Amino acid sequence: MIRDALEIAKKDLLIEARSRVLLNQLLPFVAVVLILFGFAVGTQNSTLVDISPGVFWVIAFLSALLAIQRSFSIEAENQAKDGLLAYGLEPGGIFLGKVASIFFECIVVEVFLGLGVVFIYGMRLNSVALLIVSAGFATLGVASVGTLFGALAAATKVRETLLPLLVLPSTAPVLLAATKAWEDGITSRVGIGDPWLGLLVVFGLIYLAIGMVSFGSVLED
Amino acid sequence: MVRDAVVMLGHYPVLISVDFDAFEGEVVYLYGPNGSGKTTLLRLIAGYLSVAKGEAKVFGLDAKADRRAIRQYVGYLGHHAHLYDDLTAEENIRFAQRVTRTTEDDPLSIAKDLGLSQKTMNLKVHKLSAGQRKRVSMAIATMRRPQLLLLDEPHAALDEQGKDLVDDLMRRYAASGRTVIVASHEVERVKAASDRGYLCDRGILIGPEIAPSRANTTTKATVQPSGASQVDGHSD
Known part of the structure; x- marks a missing residue:
């Protein structure tokens, strides 16, 4: 299963490197939304700092949606998904591979976005460890839920509009916990003992487990 | 082996009470107008669809429940x-x-x-x-x-040389004891390379008919070939 996952992730990232959707579309999208938020809220530095965790995670989740859609649109081209099934890959392996590639792309976006909120919004980094670890588990959660629902939505004709409707409500707890963990990370030195981080770990692992178990039926039926 | 199979797409029956067999070492063709159910039958055998009624078995395994196991033995060339x-x-x-x-x-x-x-x-x-x-x-x-090769319109988009290569491939597969099921609109071409065939007409399978090239040569191309083991692992 791990070998299948590595092959899927490697293939998806190679396609991403060739098509440069992340570089040419996702990063500019992040930059534009970040600046627009700044315009909308105003140039008061304290306001920008206060909202920066929430803005960060809303943009991160919207970017993740685009990455998830992209991940499944490459399987829809030429019905490549049927090819994966015909090769007899472990559904759990396909799921893990997709999660890994989406996770990696989201982390790249989040690093770029993080630099944006630090340098444009003036966000402080009091507990870097908490920010990094909570970002990792929040991204794991959204990548897991997104991969599961991405496969479900990809089987319908309304995949582009259905995916946000499925993913955003399901990941609302992750969004909340990630925002709270980041608020703690910029306002105090609570570190990785933060209770919101514990919640993110639980959500991330539960979503990953549910996805691994149910992905086969979602993919086939 | 497909017996009395009904396949539904939504509320619409795409295959109606279909019986179908394919045996080791033979090429079986499917022909018929667009929308008659050829692709659906191939996708059923490949485990992409399930029967609403009846049964579909490949190498003795249920085409839906054991689809991952079956795919180890099946090569599928679809429209896409x-x-x-x-x-x-x-x-x-x-x-x-x-x-x-x-x-x-x-x-x-x-x-x-x-x-x-x-x-x-x-x-x-x-x-x-x-x-x-x-x-x-x-x-x-x-x-x-693969032990079973499913080809859906393999000649489409190919030049004459490519079509000949496909025909040659099907013959070589059958000669090596494997099974080929091919759906095509190039009826004369596939008949020349096949042993038996079925006509698909509005979800109903008519046949089997013996390919003209085999009609006066062997006893293999019969409804219930003796000695040939079925793709599902049983013999009739």
Whole structure:
């Protein structure tokens, strides 16, 4: 299963490197939304700092949606998904591979976005460890839920509009916990003992487990 | 082996009370107008669809419940190429080789046998013609030397040389004891390369009929061939 996952992730990232959707579309999208938020809220530095965790995670989740859609649109081209099934890959392996590639792309976006909120919004980094670890588990959660629902939505004709409707409500707890963990990370030195981080770990692992178990039926039926 | 099978797409029956058999070492053709159920039957055997009524077994395994096990023995060439546009033809073949753990043959030699040059192999799939894509898909479908090869319109988009290669491939497969089921609108061509066939008409399967090329040669092409073991592992 791990070998299948590595092959899927490697293939998806190679396609991403060739098509440069992340570089040419996702990063500019992040930059534009970040600046627009700044315009909308105003140039008061304290306001920008206060909202920066929430803005960060809303943009991160919207970017993740685009990455998830992209991940499944490459399987829809030429019905490549049927090819994966015909090769007899472990559904759990396909799921893990997709999660890994989406996770990696989201982390790249989040690093770029993080630099944006630090340098444009003036966000402080009091507990870097908490920010990094909570970002990792929040991204794991959204990548897991997104991969599961991405496969479900990809089987319908309304995949582009259905995916946000499925993913955003399901990941609302992750969004909340990630925002709270980041608020703690910029306002105090609570570190990785933060209770919101514990919640993110639980959500991330539960979503990953549910996805691994149910992905086969979602993919086939 | 398909018995009394009904396949529904939504509320619409696409296959109605279908009986179908294929045996080792034979090529079985399906022909009929568009929308008559040929692709549906192939997808049913490949485990992409399930029966609403009746049963479908391949190598003795249930076509739906054991679909992952069945796919180890089945190569499927569908209407779509099942390829990644942003990867080269060679990268697509290498990817399929790795995930299917194919070690028997050099898959690129299979591609070359199908008329694909190294220059073509280095092109991204979205730059290939429809015929070249078909050849790449064919190389992937056959690289594992599957016991059962399902070909859906394999001649479409191919030139005459490519069509001859497909016919030759089907004959070689059957000669090596494997089974080929082919759906095609090139009726005369597939009949010439096949043993038996069925006409699909509005979801109903009529046959089997003996291919003209086999009609006066062997006793193999009968409704219940003696001595030939069925693809499902049983004999009638």
